[in-house]
Amino acid sequence: MLTAHGIRHCKVCGGATNYVVPADDNRERATCTVCGTVHYENPLNVVGTVPVWGDRVLLCKRNIEPRFGKWTLPAGFMELGETTEQGAARETDEEAGAEYEMEGLFAVMSVVRVGQVHLFYRARLLSERFDPGHETIEARLFTEEEIPWEEIAFRTVREALQRYFEDRRRGSFDRVHTVDIA
Amino acid sequence: MLTAHGIRHCKVCGGATNYVVPADDNRERATCTVCGTVHYENPLNVVGTVPVWGDRVLLCKRNIEPRFGKWTLPAGFMELGETTEQGAARETDEEAGAEYEMEGLFAVMSVVRVGQVHLFYRARLLSERFDPGHETIEARLFTEEEIPWEEIAFRTVREALQRYFEDRRRGSFDRVHTVDIA
Secondary structure: OOOOOOOOEOOOOOOEEEEEOOOOOOOOEEEEOOOOOEEOOOOEEEEEEEEEEOOEEEEEEEOOOOOOOOEEOOEEEOOOOOOHHHHHHHHHHHHHOOOEEEEEEEEEEEEHHHOEEEEEEEEEEOOOOOOOOOOEEEEEEEOHHHOOHHHEOOHHHHHHHHHHHHHHHHOOOOOOEEEEEO | OOOOOOOOEOOOOOOEEEEEOOOOOOOOEEEEOOOOOEEOOOOEEEEEEEEEEOOEEEEEEEOOOOOOOOEEOOEEEOOOOOOHHHHHHHHHHHHHOOOEEEEEEEEEEEEHHHOEEEEEEEEEEOOOOOOOOOOEEEEEEEOHHHOOHHHEOOHHHHHHHHHHHHHHHHOOOOOOEEEEEO
């Protein structure tokens, strides 16, 4: 389990913090020993897409750590000022440079150990032309048989791909998958 | 839109920060002028339930700010070390002290202006006994006709309740609602 003890100084005044349980709370929080500000640490959202062209899915070969050289779906940390869907679209632009239409929410995955929630949307590609950004070595379409399962960067990406192809065989994308990863 | 300029000191060394665009980034981030640490600010998740007993929904009258005295669904900030569903259950324990079984994911709502994503689950109450914690003045069941629409604490709660009763009339809870709130 992710333990939250990464805040050593106060973001307001720079004073040293202690981890103590505030009044009316039941968890230790980084609390400023000078000005008393309480700092909360919470899970982060990763937003991305499953971009589809016919019977093929778009994967991006990572040009950055972690998992340099492994294949991933376009995804990254959600930013302030955007919806989950806008964030997923932004990451698809940045990492694949694809033309697409956003479709529905596809999966919500809790990744407890790293304190993240991953939200994937389906996206329908409008062409086979990709113009990936600096985070991607190569963007390429794969049929289910061609997916390099041993070279997939993250477990959430593997889980999303498996469920996508299952739904495809079933002939229906009518449900949102919820997946918990310890 | 929420602007992220709340970090004035570095959490690692306490040094003063400046908001600058790091290399290979396209947004201003609080960057330490002393040790160089980059601090990211991202949306937070709020997790909760729509607890149901027959044709009635459980609401909690808030004993805390904001919206003291207004009615809400049990919900609160997701913590590290839990899944979205576990967080929703924890908030239901804390705010309502209800006995229930968790059912499926019900709604995912982006609240852009405040930088939050709200995730609601359906929960089936197992009794009419509630034992709310200190954050709740009163926990009570409401039919659709009895809902105090003008006294609902948050827009996401109103949106969730409206959709819950629509689905109920439709006779189906087979879809996850995705809602964007500017």
